Every structure is written in C-alpha cells, then in structure tokens.
Amino acid sequence: MEKTGQSTEAAQAVAASVAQIELAVREVQPSVEALGLLIDQLSSGLGALRTARRRNDNPDVVAVFPDEFDRAVDKLQKQVNGSIMHLQFYDRLVQHLKHVQDYLSGTAGELASHSMCDPADAEVWNSMRERLRTRLISQAQRQLLDAMLPPPEGFNVNSEQARAECATQGSVELF
C-alpha cells in the first residue's frame, strides 16, 4: 500500500475510534442522569426526614429512639455526600475523553490531509500534543502522556516538581 493510502486508512481508523468514544459517552448519559436524580431525591428525602423529626418532636412518639433516628439520618447523609463525590468522577471521565477525542480528531485530520514526509508536520504534531497536555486535568494523565508520547525537546519539568505545582483533588484555598 502507498504511504498516502496508508494515511487515509489510518485517518479512517482513528475517526472511527473517536465516533466509538462519542457513542459510549452518549449511551451511558441517561443512566448517569438517573443516578443524579436519585441522589437529588435521597437528599431531599433526608431533608424532609429531619424536618419531620423536628416537627413531631413529641416525647411520647419518638423519645424512645431519638438518638438512633439522628444517627441513621446522619449516616445516610454521609452516604449521599459520598455518592456526590463519586459521581463527579464521571464528569472528569467525560472531560478526559473529550480532550482525547479532540486530539484524535486532529490526528485523523493530519493523517488525511498531509504527506507524512513534510518537515512542517513535526510542528503540527508537537502543537497538537502540547494542546492535549495542557488540557489534561490531572498530573497522572500528563505523566501517562509523557511516558507514551515524550515531548521532542525532552522534559523541562520533572514529575516531582509538576506534582508540587498542582493542587490536590478536593483541596480548598481561599485567597
């Protein structure tokens, strides 16, 4: 097969992969939305339980197990809060995949439109790689990219330094 033919085949394969990622994200969306709604309803239900507990604070009715009631509600609230944290990783996944999709789409475009021997291509590839690296949302993602696709100029920031420059997940800083 000629080089241009190989490029076209490769471009189509990459484009097909991008479409598969898109489909996978779209297919799971309704379930994630349903999960979000469930968490919303659980949280509202807990609020209603707390209100009901206060409104019916009649010793004859609830005084036997008030501590158990409060403990159970607090435990459920912690579980709801945990669900809220865990569901956010879906959002991170979608963002991560979107950035990879954009990179792959750029790759497919380059493969389809350029001759692979053009020296100017190196700049385009480096620029696409750098754009992906900038958009990645965690140090682990950037390290994986660096390991699989090292920058042409070599590393200018070691991994410890990069890690130190990044805030921890869930961190809060007030200015």
Place this chain on the structure above:
Amino acid sequence: MTRILAVDDSPSMRQMVGVTLKSAGYEVLEACDGQEALNLAKGQAAVDLVITDVNMPNMDGITLVRELRALPHYRGVPLLVLTTEASAEKKMEGKAAGATGWVVKPFSPDRLLATIARIVA
C-alpha cells in the same frame, strides 16, 4: 435566604452542586456557561455567592470572574472557582482576575459547605 449562582457546563456537576447547596438550605440559581451567568448578573440578578467552573464554552470561568468584578453590584460578591484545574498557574490567574477562592474537583460536600459558610458569613 442566601442565594447562590452555580455555573458549570456539565449538567451532572450542576446537579451535584445544586443538591449539596439545597441540602444546606441555600437557594440556587444555575447557568450553563460564563456568558449565561454574566447575562443573569447584568440582568440585575442579586446573588450572595457565585460558584463557577473554569473550562466552559462561550465564556470560561476566569473571564466570567473578571467580567463580574467589573460590574459595580458584583464587586463585593464572593466568587468561588470550582474546577478540575489544579495547576498553580491557573490558580494564580483566577486570583488575579478577582476570585475569592479555588476548590479542586471532586469537591467534598461537607468541605464545600464549610467553605461557603465562612465566605458568606
């Protein structure tokens, strides 16, 4: 009632922020990007706090912070950035634009609510 504007292009993130805030008794307004949030603000929507993502279409969160700070009635409103962006460089950019604080996703509901209580107290 304290009113909070939550800005994020991800429906699931807006939902999780909304659930967290409403569970603590806050009233929540939502916008799906910086431009919609700015339009709400320019439409004189009075809020006590804005929580915004950074990477959004139409207008990003840093630009939103800068634009809100230019509005006279938003100069004193706390603007909290809630983002996956964790680099020191981005954080400094947010601070320079006028952000009040920086929270890295995934957020812990307890920590977020404690932070908000401190800010809006």
